[in-house]
Amino acid sequence: MTAQYMVTGGTSHGALTYGVLAAEAPSERCEESHCQSDIPATAVTYSTAGGLGFFPFGVTDTHFSQRERQVRLFMLSALSENKLGFGVDENTALLVDLRNHTVSVVGEHGVWVVEQSHVTQTPLSYSGVMHYLTAGDNAKIDVVTQSLNHIQLLSADKTINKQADVKREFNAWVDKACVDGQNDIDLGQAKLIIKPQSQQECDQIKRNGQHYQNINIQLNLVNH
Numbered sequence: 001m002t003a004q005y006m007v008t009g010g011t012s013h014g015a016l017t018y019g020v021l022a023a024e025a026p027s028e029r030c031e032e033s034h035c036q037s038d039i040p041a042t043a044v045t046y047s048t049a050g051g052l053g054f055f056p057f058g059v060t061d062t063h064f065s066q067r068e069r070q071v072r073l074f075m076l077s078a079l080s081e082n083k084l085g086f087g088v089d090e091n092t093a094l095l096v097d098l099r100n101h102t103v104s105v106v107g108e109h110g111v112w113v114v115e116q117s118h119v120t121q122t123p124l125s126y127s128g129v130m131h132y133l134t135a136g137d138n139a140k141i142d143v144v145t146q147s148l149n150h151i152q153l154l155s156a157d158k159t160i161n162k163q164a165d166v167k168r169e170f171n172a173w174v175d176k177a178c179v180d181g182q183n184d185i186d187l188g189q190a191k192l193i194i195k196p197q198s199q200q201e202c203d204q205i206k207r208n209g210q211h212y213q214n215i216n217i218q219l220n221l222v223n224h
Contacts, residue, residue: 115129
């Protein structure tokens with residue numbers, strides 16, 4: 001769907017190990033058969049030409065929470081021109097009004113959004129602000145500041161389908177950051193720092209909601 005910087009392959013672990021490359025992706029079979037390629041099978045690759053061009057607001061990703069793709073989208077969005085990334089979970093859709101620049105979420109799980117992402121070279125690190133929107137949540141895209149505004153999270157008293165809840169490792173990291181004020185995660189090749197902008201941003205999670213907004217994220221890479 002995206003108009004530019006389309007993900008063509010790779011994993012979050014591959015992004016940390018090998019980087020994010022504007023190159024043709026190797027065959028997925030290389031992950032199992034170890035075929036010859038100049039690019040490791042798990043390295044994140046992308047096309048600068050984009051995809052179909054229907055979505056002009058940022059990088060998109062799919063099967064998102066289920067395959068733990070937060071790090072690869074975060075790193076790629078920081079390298080792109082508009083600094084926004086949208087990761088859509090399985091059985092979920094992001095509804096987009098192109099004229100009014102508004103988005104809303106429907107479906108079983110949610111949409112992870114990273115905004116204002118950028119990269120610094122010395123030392124190599126990535127930073128940005130993230131949100132996780134679930135069914136009924138909506139927001140407006142500010143194309144000037146490359147961020148979401150007027151975010152409206154559906155009231156926490158909505159019925160939550162616990163069987164459908166995607167309570168993956170990354171979500172648990174955010175939960176801990178809300179409890180402790182900050183969570184530093186050692187990823188081996190990098191340190192991931194998650195910090196709420198204020199305790200109010202964690203209220204939805206405290207009330208057993210899965211959505212949240214305005215959580216700072218920083219990824220410090222080592223040996224790069």
